[in-house]
Amino acid sequence: MSAMLLQINDLITRFYTEDGVVNAVDDNSLYLNERETLGIVGESGSGKTVTALSVMGLIENPGRIEHGKILFKGQDLLGKSEKQMQEIRGKDIAMVFQDSLSSLNPTLTVGEQIGRVLRFHTKLSSKRIQHRVVELLKQVGIPEPEKRATNYPHEFSGGMRQRALIAMAISCNPALLILDEPTTALDVTIEAQIFELVNRLKEEFGMGTILITHDLAVVANSCNRVIIMYAGRIVEEALVDSLYERPLHPYTRGLLNSILRLEEETQGTLFSIPGEVPDLIDLPDGCNFSPRCRYANERCWQLDPQLEEIAPGRRAACLRVNDIDE
Amino acid sequence: MNDQVLLDVRNLKIYFPAGGDWFAQMFDRRKIKAVDEISFSISRGSTFGLVGESGSGKTTTGRVIARLIDPTSGHVTYNGKDLTGLRGKALKRMRRRIQMIFQDPSSSLNRRKTAGQIVSEPLRIHKLVDRKGLEARLTEVMELAGLSRRFLNRYPHEMSGGQRQRVGIARALAADPEFIICDEPVTALDVSIQAQILNLLMALQDELGLTYLFIAHDLSVVKHVSNNVAVMYLGKIVEIADTHTLFFNPKHPYTRALLAAVPKPDPKAKERKILHGEVPSPIAPPSGCRFHPRCPEMIGEVCRKKEPGEVTLSDGARVSCHLYSG
Numbered sequence: 001m002s003a004m005l006l007q008i009n010d011l012i013t014r015f016y017t018e019d020g021v022v023n024a025v026d027d028n029s030l031y032l033n034e035r036e037t038l039g040i041v042g043e044s045g046s047g048k049t050v051t052a053l054s055v056m057g058l059i060e061n062p063g064r065i066e067h068g069k070i071l072f073k074g075q076d077l078l079g080k081s082e083k084q085m086q087e088i089r090g091k092d093i094a095m096v097f098q099d100s101l102s103s104l105n106p107t108l109t110v111g112e113q114i115g116r117v118l119r120f121h122t123k124l125s126s127k128r129i130q131h132r133v134v135e136l137l138k139q140v141g142i143p144e145p146e147k148r149a150t151n152y153p154h155e156f157s158g159g160m161r162q163r164a165l166i167a168m169a170i171s172c173n174p175a176l177l178i179l180d181e182p183t184t185a186l187d188v189t190i191e192a193q194i195f196e197l198v199n200r201l202k203e204e205f206g207m208g209t210i211l212i213t214h215d216l217a218v219v220a221n222s223c224n225r226v227i228i229m230y231a232g233r234i235v236e237e238a239l240v241d242s243l244y245e246r247p248l249h250p251y252t253r254g255l256l257n258s259i260l261r262l263e264e265e266t267q268g269t270l271f272s273i274p275g276e277v278p279d280l281i282d283l284p285d286g287c288n289f290s291p292r293c294r295y296a297n298e299r300c301w302q303l304d305p306q307l308e309e310i311a312p313g314r315r316a317a318c319l320r321v322n323d324i325d326e
Numbered sequence: 327m328n329d330q331v332l333l334d335v336r337n338l339k340i341y342f343p344a345g346g347d348w349f350a351q352m353f354d355r356r357k358i359k360a361v362d363e364i365s366f367s368i369s370r371g372s373t374f375g376l377v378g379e380s381g382s383g384k385t386t387t388g389r390v391i392a393r394l395i396d397p398t399s400g401h402v403t404y405n406g407k408d409l410t411g412l413r414g415k416a417l418k419r420m421r422r423r424i425q426m427i428f429q430d431p432s433s434s435l436n437r438r439k440t441a442g443q444i445v446s447e448p449l450r451i452h453k454l455v456d457r458k459g460l461e462a463r464l465t466e467v468m469e470l471a472g473l474s475r476r477f478l479n480r481y482p483h484e485m486s487g488g489q490r491q492r493v494g495i496a497r498a499l500a501a502d503p504e505f506i507i508c509d510e511p512v513t514a515l516d517v518s519i520q521a522q523i524l525n526l527l528m529a530l531q532d533e534l535g536l537t538y539l540f541i542a543h544d545l546s547v548v549k550h551v552s553n554n555v556a557v558m559y560l561g562k563i564v565e566i567a568d569t570h571t572l573f574f575n576p577k578h579p580y581t582r583a584l585l586a587a588v589p590k591p592d593p594k595a596k597e598r599k600i601l602h603g604e605v606p607s608p609i610a611p612p613s614g615c616r617f618h619p620r621c622p623e624m625i626g627e628v629c630r631k632k633e634p635g636e637v638t639l640s641d642g643a644r645v646s647c648h649l650y651s652g
Contacts, residue, residue: 043516045485080368157604158380187379187543189601196600214517221598240593258521259591260546262573268566269528272548277485311464 004071005208006032006055011068011300013047013054024050024063029307031177037209038204041255046229048212052178052192056095057085062142072176072283078129091121094169104153108201111137111149114168121172136167140197144279148197159190173205180212195222209312216293220244225313231278231288232309237315244250247272248316250293250324287319295324332505332537333391334367338400340386344609358608360386362401362561368554370504373531373538375552375569377545377584381605382558384541388507391539392426393417404505422452426499429510431490434481441468441493442478448501455522470533471496472526488519497527499534509589525549545588549573557581560616561608567643576646579623615648625649 004162011024025047032038042048051058054075055070057077070077071202089095097103105113114133118124124132130149137145140163153161162182169177173224179198183191199222202209211223219226219240227249228236236249247253260266275292278284287305290296299319307317318324340361345354368374389472390397391445393409402409404420412420425448428434435444445464447456455463465475471492488608491511498506508527512520528551530536542548548555549569556566557580564577576582586599603620606612612619618629625648635647 043518099331183368187605188545189379189584189587190604192589192598192600193602195589195598197450215589216517217591219589220593220595221589229496244591244593255517258518260550261591262549262585262588263590265570268548271527272525273518274522276488276519277516 004031005034005036005073006072006210007069008051008055009069009071011051011054011070012066013050013059013078014066016062016064016220017281021297023232023283024280025054028226028229028232028234029066030234032208033223034175034208035206036210036225037223039213039219039226040210040212040229041226042229043214043277045231045280046234048229049180050231052095052180052210052212053140055178056089056093087121090117090169090174091172092171092174093176093178093182094160094174095178095180096169096182098184100158100165100185101153103165103174104161104284106153109150109152110156110164112271114149114164114171117168117171132171136171137164139170140164140167141193141202142167158186158195162186162190162194163197166194166201170201170205170207174207176210177202177207178212179208181214182211183218184215191218194219199223216259228255231315232280233288234315235289235317237307239312239313242314248291248310248314248321249287249289249318250295250320254292287317295320320325327421328367331367331403332370333539334401334403335387336365336401336403337514338364338381338387338390338402339398340390340395341398356609359561359611360608360610361390361397362501364556364561364563366556366560366566368537368539368562370537371531371535372553373540373551374464375548376539376541376558377543377548377555377619378558379543379584379605381499381560381608383561383608385509385557386541387586388426388541391393392424393421404515411594418452421456422501423446423503424505424507425501425503426507426509427491427494427498427511430514431487431494432482434494435490435497437482437484440479440481441473441485441496444482444493445478445496445500448497452501457602467496467499470499470530473520486519487515488522491515491523492517492526495523495530499530503536505539505543507539511542512538512547513542513544520547545573545585557584560611562607562616564617564647565643565645567641571643574644575641577639577643578617579621579649580617581623583620609639615646623649 007032008147011025011028015022040048054065057135059065078320111133115129118129118132133149134145137148142148142163175250183194223240225239227234230251236252273292278288284291286301286303305317305319307315310316338361341357341359343351344358345351355629378384391402397410442464445467458641468475473492500501512523540551553567554568555572556563559580565581576585587601589598601620614630614632615634618624628648633652634648636644636646637650638644
């Protein structure tokens with residue numbers, strides 16, 4: 001059993017908006033082992049990104065972390081000051097965001113931006129930093145790295161910008177890398193290139209990685225373990241193989257059934273989950289998924305299901321988990 | 327057979343000035359060859375899929391057919407009439423028959439208007455109903471799109487992404503069109519909502535006898551909805567065939583690479599094949615075959631020097647590749 005790199009206990013993150021209190025992350029616990037890749041899958045409003053931002057210490061007003069512990073290498077991050085978090089962010093924990101254009105400063109060259117991270121976190125000389133920047137760009141597969149370091153973000157393609165962000169994220173050899181929908185805006189051939197790169201870097205540097213995505217196919221290819229989130233709650237957790245073999249939660253089943261498969265003939269009406277994701281300000285009574293669930297009964301509309309261990313390493317939050325096996 | 331054709335695109339070229347405004351153009355007379363001589367036709371009542379990565383020209387093609395932009399040369403014939411020459415009243419009449427559904431319903435719907443105002447706009451412009459008939463027609467199209475009339479008074483921000491896209495669909499249906507250009511209609515939607523919208527579009531096609539041009543980068547979506555598919559790369563159609571042939575017996579190396587890059591929702595699947603490099607600039611496309619710098623199946627000098635012509639193979643697929651021209 002490898003050591004635990006990150007442990008989140010009973011995390012509650014809420015946003016106090018004009019319209020009401022948004023229960024973005026609603027009492028969730030999860031962990032990540034060293035060198036492991038954990039996929040967090042969910043649709044919009046599931047709480048997957050807010051979970052990551054809570055780890056990064058980037059929850060801003062009107063958001064508040066109201067409860068819980070976030071232990072990184074045994075230290076509680078929630079007890080750290082902003083100054084201490086600044087030292088951790090980018091050095092020990094790094095995050096790559098979905099939208100590469102807005103994550104980069106348009107007025108600075110790509111090389112300068114990566115250099116700034118190194119200048120902040122290391123004592124390297126300017127010359128060494130320049131070398132390191134070029135080396136990093138080369139590592140992430142950017143051709144002509146010396147020349148490219150002097151380009152501005154708009155001179156890069158979307159795929160190149162995402163590579164540059166990954167270069168920035170790995171610049172200080174972080175122990176934990178969080179990727180938030182890193183390829184959603186990219187074409188499929190470029191997406192394949194980015195994941196090849198991420199998988200290579202993971203092996204080379206042995207980072208623990210959290211991959212946040214809505215795409216179950218991407219998870220199947222690059223994660224060890226998966227967490228499925230719905231409306232602020234973790235509804236299922238499993239090793240990748242067992243999740244795809246035998247999904248337990250009706251929501252996970254629905255997601256897997258509604259995937260279009262290229263290798264199969266599909267015709268006629270697609271399987272679809274009826275209804276819409278609930279309003280996080282006004283969640284339904286009982287199970288959050290019950291209004292859309294084909295298995296829901298009286299109890300599901302009243303009782304809130306807890307995430308329970310079904311088998312070792314396997315958790316699900318469903319009252320009917322044992323009744324619905326076809 | 328020919329009388330079945332609703333839309334015919336012949337030798338369509340769309341070039342944009344590379345410079346930008348008139349001043350920049352004085353110094354930069356280069357052209358962006360967004361679409362470079364493509365031809366295809368769509369039969370009445372069918373769905374024609376247009377796939378390709380960003381920069382392939384698929385969206386530009388859709389815009390020319392909707393007459394949102396003028397082509398540089400070539401013809402678009404709709405129901406026997408040349409659309410490219412139409413002006414004034416004749417154009418307005420034709421526009422009623424051809425409608426468009428856009429990718430991002432949050433930016434393609436006016437946020438200051440209610441769903442009712444948005445959907446009634448085409449009815450007003452084309453003077454299709456009098457004041458008394460308006461209410462009934464609005465209710466009718468909203469119901470076709472799967473929304474109750476309660477939504478008529480709501481603003482776009484008061485709706486979910488799926489509901490907004492349904493309003494976009496209702497607006498397209500209001501003018502009682504024959505032909506709808508769907509430009510990435512499910513790309514911005516959550517996984518569980520995508521299947522709902524695809525089912526809706528297919529049911530509407532059956533019910534109203536619609537013809538679709540379905541533009542998307544997601545191959546599995548295009549495969550599910552289309553009868554025929556064209557694959558575009560850098561302004562050219564590289565392969566065009568019926569859906570089954572294209573997906574189960576792809577001919578062009580680019581089509582094959584694209585299919586191999588799609589991640590499979592199965593942890594035991596083989597690794598994705600990586601197509602290296604990026605799509606080159608459409609200002610100066612590569613010599614010979616435009617795909618040759620990235621092509622894993624290049625046969626030699628000829629690929630670099632000579633642009634491949636289109637060949638029709640025994641199964642009806644039309645391919646532009648030197649592998650087949652010998």
